[in-house]
Structures are given as structure tokens and as C-alpha cells.
Amino acid sequence: MSTINADNYTGPTEVDFHFDVMCPWAYQTSLWMRDVRDRLGLQVNWKFFSLEEVNLREGKKHPWERDWSYGWSMMRIGAILRRDSMDLLDKWYATSGRALHVDGNRPHNPDVARHLLEQIGADPDIVDVSISDETTHDEIKAEHQRVVDSGGFGVPTLFFDDQAIFGPVLLEPPTGDAALRMWDLVVGWLEFPRLYEVQRPKMEDDERAIYETFKPYLEARDWVSINRGKEVGFESQAAG
Template sequence: MGIPQAQTVSGGVGSAATTADLWFDPRCPWAWITSRWLLEVERVRPVEVRFHVMSLSVLNDGREVPEKYRRGMVEGWGPVRVCIAAEQQHGPGVLRALYLAMGTRIHHQKAGLGRDMVLAALADAGLPAGLAEAADDTGYDEALRASHHAGLDPVGTEVGTPVIHVPGTDGELVAFFGPVVSPSPRGEAAGRLWDGVLAVAGTDGFFELKRARTREALFE
């Protein structure tokens, strides 16, 4: 199974590019697939993707969750705190490389959410190993929650990750959950999905389009 790489080709990101802001939790497989799709969209549409941090641990804090998810909720605080620390200390632009490094190790290499994964991902992204100490530092939680709510509040309460924001044609924000897709489409197929998503999400009064999920997350 190949490891996806972010690429930009002629006709992709440019001065007139539409900004697409993606909120992710590194441990969410569906956000990972959506992020790979958006990077493919960058290659075939004038779109620039910016990355922001949300947290499934924040989202489910205080909720009753199945026991099989409980451990993930506890371990999930570490990677997102590290992402927030990296953003604060090195700027939001580092999140693209750090998410690529974390997502590759979590979803393709099954490296878990612990310190070894974090240290390896920081090295892959060219960031200081000292940022790993943020994993256990609750001092980052206020900023983490602020980033989380900046992404999810415009969409509503019954959503998770991924969340995407794009500017609408009338200047108003278009914010939506998804798309949830498996596997990530490539080439012009990715562009057509982008066109369709914008068409429905940007329609006044449109709220939901859904069908039963019949396959697991495929990291192709």
C-alpha cells in the first residue's frame, strides 16, 4: 500500500485559489481520507487547503461512549495537543506536514497514538522533538478547544470530523461536515466530487444528504 504524498501541479493552487479550511483530528480515519482527497483537489482545481485542529476527545468529553472507544478518547488528547503546540510555536503552516506525518504513521503503519509515534512524526515533519512534551500538558487545552469550536460551531452540534469551510459566492461562509468517502478519489474524479460538494453545500436551505456506510476506511 503506497503512502500518499501532497502534490501541487500547474493549474492547482494559484493567486486566485479558493481557500478550503479543513479541521482534522489525526486519529480519525475518515478525516484522513478526506484530507488526501483535498490534496488531490489542489492538483486539479484552483484550491488551497489549510489545516486546523479539532479533537474527538473534546467532542466526546463528558459523553457516554462505547467501551471500545474510551481508550482512544483518552489517548487522543496527546496528538492534538502536540499539533496545537506546533502551530503556536512554528505557525499554522506546519500543520500540513505534521498531519501528513502523523496520519501516515497512524493509519498506514498502525503506529498508535503514543509518544513513539509523535516523536517519529515530529522528525518526519522537521519539527523539534521537544514538542512531544505537549502531549501531557493540559495548558494547551484552552487553545485546542478554541480551534475545535472555530471549526465545528458554524456547522452544528451533530457532526464530527472532517469539517470543511469555504467562502461562498455571496461572501458568506459555507461550512459542512464531510464528505465521508472511501477510498479517496483521484485526478479529475476528485475534482468532480469537489464541484458537487460545493454545489450542494452552497445551496441555501440544504442540510443533509446521507446513505448507509457499506465499507471500512480504505487508505489507498
């Protein structure tokens, strides 16, 4: 049982969580992050990172050069919502992430995106607003570059002030006391800035479990996935 609670907690009270809506690994971690946030009263600042851009293949357009571009366009909607409140972006990520990674829908389709905005009580016309507002590109680029400049390569990436941590990469998000124990492990890394990596090898059973968990996402995606560099996990989104 975790001995951490909101009354005796003395660790970080704020974290920047960089995500791409289309990433199944980041979605799993976001579920855990919300549980910890609600139990400890943390401030989670949702920030962006583009797997389309980091995995861009030579000769392809950058996501901001297209009229509509999967995860990038989803984040443009999120940028508009965040200008109103971080809570709206939180709801948008939770709703659109569940639509893709649990229900196997296509939130990257503009019509589906409009429907999901209605579900969180937002104006569906925000889809069109985000497309016409070129400054949304600047917000996403800046937050994406922050991760790249820190040596990062994917999501989820967490920032505690100027310290960046990739992960945790998990398939079964813990809840309750177990979620707090994992949080304690994660923030424990901050004490050791030269600790770079701890990794559990994936066995055949793990790969099967990953496939079954990510099946809705794999069936709903409309792009080709590639692995590049240090990508951790089953697959990562690439530019189409």
C-alpha cells in the same frame, strides 16, 4: 473528465478543514483534499475538532484535564507546529495519520510521536513543549467549539467562510480529474444553504470494505469507541 483546472477555476480558493488525527474518515478525506489543493492551488487551513470531547461519557475527565489524551494531545503537538507554519501541521497530520490509519502504528504514544516529528524534520522535544504549554488547550477548544456552534458533530467538517459542510465521508479518496469532480460537487452545495443532507445507505459489502480499510486503525487504537448522535460511519473515537 473534469473541465476544472487551475487556469479556469473560479470557485472558493480557501477552505478550513477541521480534523481529529484519530478519525479514520477524516484521514481518508484529507487525502482527497490535498490532491485538490495541489491541482487548484487552494489554501487549506487545518483546524481541530475533538471526537474525545464530543463523545465524552458522563463522569469522565475532559481531554484537557488529562496529562496525555490520545487525539487531543496529538492536536496540541499540531498547534505548536502550526505556530511555525501551516505546512508543518500539514506534514504532521499526513505523517501521523498514515502511521495510524495505514501502518497500524500508535502515533498517540509520546515516544512514537517524537519519532514522527523527526520524520518531518521537526524537533522531537515539541512533544514536551506541547504538554507544558497550556495555551494549546485554548486553541483546540476554540476550533472545536466553532464546529459545535455551527451545528456540527464530527469530522471532517469544512468551512467556506461562515458556511460549514460535514464531509465528504468517503472510503476511496478520488484523485486527478475525479478528485476535481468531487470538489465541484462539494462546493456546489454552497449555492443551496438549506440543503442539509444527501446520503448513500451502506450495504453489507460496504461494511466489509470499511472494516478492511480501517483494520490498521482498529488494531492500533487504545480506546473504546462509541457512536453518539448523528455520527456517520463505522465507529468514532470516544474518550477512554
